[in-house]
Amino acid sequence: MNLLMRAAVIAALFHITPVVVLVKRPDAVQTLLPGADAYVAREVHLSAKDAHRLHEAVDWSPEDGVLVFYGGTAGATSVGALEFVRVDTPHGPIEVAVGFTPQGAVRGVVVTKATVEMKPWVLEAVAAGLTDHYRGLRSGGEAPAAAAAITSRAGNLAAYVAREVDKGVARALAAYGAFYNHVRT
Amino acid sequence: MLYDLRRADVRIKWLVTGLLATLGLSYVFGAVMVALYAGFTPRSVAATYAGPEMSMPMPPETTVAVQRPVAMADFAQPEVHTVDTKLLIQDTHVHVPMYGLIAAALGVVVAGLSLPRRWALGLIVLLFAAPWLDFAGMWLTKLASPRFAIVTLAGGWAMGLAYVIVAALAVHQMWLSRERG
Numbered sequence: 001m002n003l004l005m006r007a008a009v010i011a012a013l014f015h016i017t018p019v020v021v022l023v024k025r026p027d028a029v030q031t032l033l034p035g036a037d038a039y040v041a042r043e044v045h046l047s048a049k050d051a052h053r054l055h056e057a058v059d060w061s062p063e064d065g066v067l068v069f070y071g072g073t074a075g076a077t078s079v080g081a082l083e084f085v086r087v088d089t090p091h092g093p094i095e096v097a098v099g100f101t102p103q104g105a106v107r108g109v110v111v112t113k114a115t116v117e118m119k120p121w122v123l124e125a126v127a128a129g130l131t132d133h134y135r136g137l138r139s140g141g142e143a144p145a146a147a148a149a150i151t152s153r154a155g156n157l158a159a160y161v162a163r164e165v166d167k168g169v170a171r172a173l174a175a176y177g178a179f180y181n182h183v184r185t
Numbered sequence: 186m187l188y189d190l191r192r193a194d195v196r197i198k199w200l201v202t203g204l205l206a207t208l209g210l211s212y213v214f215g216a217v218m219v220a221l222y223a224g225f226t227p228r229s230v231a232a233t234y235a236g237p238e239m240s241m242p243m244p245p246e247t248t249v250a251v252q253r254p255v256a257m258a259d260f261a262q263p264e265v266h267t268v269d270t271k272l273l274i275q276d277t278h279v280h281v282p283m284y285g286l287i288a289a290a291l292g293v294v295v296a297g298l299s300l301p302r303r304w305a306l307g308l309i310v311l312l313f314a315a316p317w318l319d320f321a322g323m324w325l326t327k328l329a330s331p332r333f334a335i336v337t338l339a340g341g342w343a344m345g346l347a348y349v350i351v352a353a354l355a356v357h358q359m360w361l362s363r364e365r366g
Contacts, residue, residue: 018222018266025260041259043251048244063269065244070255088271179248 019093019113022122028110029070029082032099036072036079043068044179058167058174060085067175078102081180084112087168091118094161096168098134100176106137109169114161124158125150125165134169139177144169190297191358191365198359201294205352208287212348219341222266230338231331232265234273234323273327277320284316284344291351298354299364308350315343 023031029039044067046054051065062068063086072079082099092115099107109131114122125147133146146169147162154162190201219225223233268276292309300308322337359365 018218026257029257029260039255039257039260040252041255043253045245045249045251047246047248050248051244070260090275092275093272179250 019095019115020119021113022119023097023110023112025084025097025112028084028097028112029072031110032082032097032108033070033072033079035074037075038073040071040073041068042071042081042180044175046179050179054174054178057178058171060167060171060174062175067179069176069180080107081176083172083176085168085172085175087164087171089118089161089164091115094118094122094164094168096165096172098169098172098176100180104138104176104181106134106169106173109134109165111165118161121155121157121161122165124154125162128154128158130154130162130165137169137173139173144173188297189299190294190355191299191362193297193359201297201355201359204290205294205355208291208348209352212345216345225338227332227334227338229265230322230334231326232267234268234326234334234337235331268323270327273323277324281316281320284319285313288312288316291348294351294355298351298358300354308347311343311347312351315340315347318343 029036033039046062046065046067051061055061067083069081069083071081080099080101082097085096085098087094087096093113094111094115095113097110097112099109101107111122111126111131128150130146130150133149134144137144144166147159147166150162151159190198193201223230291312295305295308295312298305318340319337320340322333322335322340325333325336
């Protein structure tokens with residue numbers, strides 16, 4: 001009976017709850033590509049070698065080996081680009097939208113999806129200023145470390161989810177730096 | 186038989202009633218969750234579990250980019266909730282033990298019912314077969330063909346049906362039957 005109870009507790013603890021939308025994608029696009037009136041989707045199909053390189057760098061392989069960047073323009077002027085990155089955690093997936101300026105610096109980060117379980121942790125982390133710490137980061141530069149910056153203002157679970165968001169931003173930076181402007185269409 | 190819910194101590198009857206009520210509540214919310222995230226049609230279940238992985242694209246020789254215009258409306262399109270292989274492994278790992286425990290608990294209730302042996306055995310088989318069908322359908326939908334979504338639906342309905350039969354018989358025999366002790 002003891003074993004059964006333990007199994008039930010373990011199963012309950014590790015139960016994956018469904019994913020909920022925290023910020024709708026159109027709202028994230030408007031936030032991260034402000035003023036854009038036209039958009040393009042740039043799908044980068046990675047070769048096995050490049051996919052391996054990306055995996056080695058940030059421990060991540062995009063779904064089906066395809067990176068999707070969305071570029072925005074206002075008239076003839078580029079507003080920047082953004083990428084939606086998924087991070088799988090033991091508590092289920094989260095999705096992070098990372099926006100870049102035309103110069104390649106991070107303009108902003110929005111957590112767009114999380115599981116029902118992680119939602120309050122994400123909201124707490126964001127309220128503690130998590131996403132403010134990513135602005136200005138560049139590919140090849142300083143690694144995202146916003147989680148460490150909010151630990152004094154957030155609980156353990158918020159800090160935990162912040163580390164997962166750090167991973168998402170690191171993946172977006174690596175993908176953007178290596179493949180956004182360096183692959184011919 | 187020593188264990189007969191009709192003549193069981195009132196404490197046992199309340200324990201079984203509480204268990205059935207609690208499981209019933211979780212089943213109702215389970216059904217609502219399925220409606221929200223996977224749906225009750227073979228097509229929607231197939232869309233959830235089969236996903237784009239069915240195509241298994243080969244990586245190109247060299248990295249290539251394809252560009253196409255998108256409208257804001259494309260970002261707003263409702264997204265289908267999908268469960269990829271990693272998530273299905275996780276789901277199987279955490280759900281199957283719990284389903285086993287639920288089937289075992291309901292099986293213990295069945296053992297206390299006054300039923301012909303064959304009916305009792307059939308119910309116990311149904312209790313355990315339903316979750317097997319449920320997850321077999323998910324994996325077959327992902328790995329073999331979206332047509333197997335119907336197996337997942339059959340498993341889900343079988344789970345609900347088995348619960349309703351056990352709960353109805355147990356409540357009737359414990360609290361309503363003339364032969365109750």
